[in-house]
Amino acid sequence: MRQFFEIVSEVLRWIFEHKKLVFIYIPLLVMVLLAAYTGVVYLGWLSDRDKALDRLFRYKRLIDHTEELREGYAYRSADIDLKAKVVDIPTRIYDRNDEIIGEFFEQKREIVPYSYIPRMLVNAVMASEDRDFYRHKGISYQGILRAFAVNLTRLRVVQGGSTITQQLAKVLFTDMERRLKRKIYEAFCALEIEKRYDKQDILSMYLNLIYFGNGAYGVESTAKMFFGISVRELNETECAMIVGVISNPLYYSPISNLNNSVNKTRRIMKSLVDAGYLKQEVAEAQFRRFLDKWDVVFDAEGKATSSLIGSFIMSTYRVNRAPMFNELIRRELAAKFGEDVVKRGGLTVYTTIDAAKQDIAQKALQEGVLSQREYHLRRAEKFKGSKKGEAERDNASSIEGALVSLDPYTGEILTHVGGYSFSSQNQMDHVTQIRRQPGSSFKPIIYAAAIEARDITPSSIIIDEKTVFGKNYAPRNYDGKYLGPVTVRDALAKSINIVAVKVIEKTGYGTVFRIIKQGLDLSEDELSERFMKTPS
Template structure:
C-alpha cells in the first residue's frame, strides 16, 4: 500500500507538472514560433541574392545576435562589436562530414525520429526520476535546438517537458536539414563563439565550409563541454574527444577505419601537434593578427562606436546585434607600425624610470622611488595620423595597451599643454603679416616682460639668428618677441578657424598671456594633428573623417559619409608652405631632431623624401610631443603620465617622440615615398632664393658662406635684398677699414 501510494503521488505530481507545462506552452506557442521564424529568416537572408544598388539596406535584428564587423579603408577586418560572436553559414555550404560527425556523436536516429527519441528518453528517465532533476540526457538534436533557443537551460523535469512540446513543433514546421542548419549556427562552442563557422575561424583560421574531416570531428567533440574540451585549454582531452567522434562515425558506417586514421594523421600534420616535456603543443588558434580573436585597433573601435551612437546613425542594439559591416578610414598597416613605434618609445621611458628607481633605492630614498614607480606605471602615450587632403584618420592609438584599466583614449580626450608645438603657428602669422621671413634676423637674447623673465630651454642665448634657425632650434625668446608683434588675439583667431569655433569660445583655453607662446595652452593630440594637417592641406581647414559607410548583412547601404565635403581656407597657402619649409630644418644638423641628419649622411637611401616636423616639451618635462609631416600625412605623438609627473630632466619630445615618428614613417613609406611638399601647391606669389643662415643675406658667390639655405621660398618681394656682410672675398675684406 505504501509503495502504491507513492507511485500514485508520483504519477499525480508528474501529471500536474505535464499539464502546467502544456498550459505554459500553449500561451507561448505563437511567440516561440515567431522567434523560430525570425531565426530561420536570418539564415535565409545570407543566401538570398544581393539587392540592386538602389535598394536601401535595413538593420535586421533577428532571433539571434550577429556581430557587426569593422573594416579599415582597404577592406581588412579590424574588429567586431558583439554580444555573441557568431557568423552564419547556410546548410549547403557545410561539409557533409561535419553533418555526419554531429549525427554520429549526438543523435544517430536523427533522420528517423520526429523530434523525440522515446527510447533514449526512457533510459534517461529511469535515472532521473529518483532525483527529480536531469542527471542524464536523452535529448535529440531538435530538443537541443529547442533548449538553447527557448529555455533558460536549467536542468529540471519541467524544462524537459517544455522542450518536448517545442521539439515536436519544430519538426512539424521545418525539414531535418533546416533543423541541422539552425542548430549548428546557434550552439555555443566556447571562447565566446557561437555557431560552427565562428569557432572554425577562431581555431582554424577559416570558414566552416573548408573544414577537414579531422577538424569537423574536433569541433563536434567540443559540444558536451566547450570550455573543458577546448584544444587551447586541454589539447589532450580535445584530441580524445575528436577520436571518440571519429569512432562514432566508423560505428555508424559514415567513414571507414582507414579514413579515420588518415584524418587523424592529416590533422596532426596540419596543426603541427607534438609533445614537449610531457605537454602537447599545436598551432591551433595561433592567429595573433586575426580580428576574429582580438580587436586590432581597440581605441579606434571604441571611438567609432561612440561616434556612431552620438551622431544617431545607429543605436547600441543595432551595433551589437545587427550583423552590420562598418567601413572606416583607418589604415591597418599604418596602425600596426604606429603602435609598435609608440610602445617602443614608452618602453624607453619606462626603462629610464627603472634606472633612476634603482639608484634611489640604493641611496635609501624609498619615498621618491615609490613616486617614480607610480610614474613608470602610469606612463602612457598617444599616436594619431591624419591624411590632410581628406581628413581621414589613418592611425589612432590612445594608450600603451588597451585593457580593462586602460581605456582612456588620450589621442582624443587628453588635453595637455603642447609646449613648442604651438610655435610654428606664431611663425606662420609673422610670415603672413610680413613681419618676418625665414631669413629675417631675430633676437635670441634674455627677455623680460613686466616682472617676468623668460629664458631658453638650455639657458643659453645665440644672439642674432635667422627666423628659420629660431624655429628649427625652438628658441623661446625670439618666439615671444614675435608673438608680441603678431598679437595673441591673432593666434586665438587662427586656432579658432582651424577648429571651426568662435574665438570667444577659446578665451579660456588661449588667455591673453604671453606665456601662450611657450605652449602653456592645452590641446588633444587629435586637435594638434588637425592644426598641422590644415597647414599641409594648403591652408584649408581639415575636418576629421573616420567613418566611410555602414552596410547591412547583405552589403546594402545604410549610411555613407559625404564625399569630398567642401573645404574652407583658413591659412594663407604661401605662408603655410613657407612655414613647412622652415620646419624641414628640424631634421637638419642643429635642429631639435637633428640626429636624423647624421643617419641621412651615413646612408643616402635613408628617408630620401621630404619630411618636416616640430618637437615639443612642457615645463618640468611633464609632456613630450612631436608633430611629423609629409606632403600627404600628418602624425602627432604625445608621451607623458596621467597624473602629470615629470618624465625626467632632458626627456624631450626630440629625444622621446621624434624617433617613434621617424621609425614609423620609414616603415610605412620606404616603398611608397610621398611626393614633395610643393606638389600641386598654388605657388604663384613666391620666389626662391639662397641665403646665408648666419647673416640672412644673399651669398656673394658659391663657397663663401659656410651655412647656406638653398632655394628658400619667400613671398615675392620679401626675399633678401642685400649681400651677406659676414663672408667676403679677400679683396673685399681689404677694403673694409
C-alpha cells in the same frame, strides 16, 4: 537475508492481491495527470507562441541577411533594427583594407550561411546527435526509446533523446533547466519549428547558435578558436572534434580537457564510420594525420597532455590591434547607440586605420618607451640607496608616449597609439585624453593667421630682441641669443620665440582661434576649453 526475502514475498503478495490497482488504476491516474499537465503546458505554449515564433523569424532573418551581405546585397542602416536582439553578435572594427582590428562582445559569435558549413560537419552532427533527423518531424520516438534503453542498462543518464530541432528550441525558447515542463514545452516548440522551416534552415540556425565553451557560440567562432581558420576550411577530424564538444562544452573542449576531447573525437569518427559516411581505413588515417598536424602529445599512460589546438584563442579569437583607438570608438558608439548594442548588436565599423602600419607604430612606440625606462632604471641602479636613485626610478615608471600618423592630403588617421600598453590598470589615451602645450609646433599656425590677415608677409622684417610683454612675461629664445632684424621666413625656420610672440600680439588671438576652429572642426565650447589667450 531471510528477512529480506520475507519482505519481498509480502510485497509481491500485496501486488498480486491488488492487481487492478497496481496495473490499471495507478498507471491510468498517472497518464491522466500527465495528460492534464501536458495540456496546461500546451496552453502556456499557445500564449507564448507568437512571441517565440517572432524571435525565431528574426533569428532566421539574421542568418539570411548575413548570406545576402556575402552575396553582395547592400543595406542602409535604417533597414536594420539594432534593438531587435535575437542572439548576441560582436561589433567588429575594420581598418581601411577590411582587416579586423578590434571586437566588442559578451558572446563571441560569427553567423555564417549554410553554404560555409562543411558537409562532413553536418554528417558528424547527424551521426552523434540525431541520426533520424531527416526522418522525424521534430520529435524522434525511436531516439527516445533508444536513449531510455541505454540509460537503463548503464543505470545513469549517458544519452539524451532530444532531436536537433528540440535542442534548437531549448536554446532559443527555454530556461535550459532539466524539468518535465521544459521538455514538454520544448516538444511543442520543435513541432512548430518543423512545420515552418526545412531541415537545412534548422541545421543552419542550430549550428550558428549553440555554445561551444570559452565564450564561443556557433561553429565559425569555434573553428577560429580551436584551429585558427574558418569553418569552411576544416577537415573531417577537425569537424568531428567541434561536434564532440556539443554535448558538454566544459567536459569535452580541447582547451579545458584535451584528453576527453581527443577520445570523444575518436568516438565521433567511429560514429561516422558506423553511419556510412566514412570508411574505416580512411577515418583512421585522417585521425592519425590530425594528431600529427596539431602536435598532440601523449604521456606514458596514453593520455593526451598537450597540443597546438586552441593556441589561437588570443590571436585570432580576441582581436584588439589598436587598443586605445578601439576604446575611443567604443565610447563614441556607446554614446550613440548604448553599451548593450555595442556588445551585442553586431555593428560593423570601418575606419581609416592601416592595420599593418598600426602594428609597426605600436612596436616602435613600445621600443622607444622601453628604451627610456631602461635608461632611467640603469641610472637608478647607479645611484642606488640615494634620493637621486629613487627619483630616477620614479622617472622610469612615469615615462609614457603616444604616436599618431595622418595622411597629409586627406587628414585621415592611419595609426593611433595612445600609450605603451592598454590594460585594466592603464586605459589612459595619451593622444585624446592628455592635454599638453603644443610648443613650437604651433608657430606655423600663428604665422599663417597673420599672413592671411595681411599683417605680415614672409619677407616682413621683425626685430628679435629681449622683450617684456604685458606686465611680466619675458620669453627667451632656446639658445639665449637674439638676432636683431630678421625676416618672418627665417624666424619661422629658426623657431625664434620672440618674433612669434610679437606676431600673435600684432595679429590678435581672434584670427588664430578662427583658423584653429575651422581646421579642427571645433565647437565654441571645445575651443574655449582647449585653447586660452596666452602668449606662451
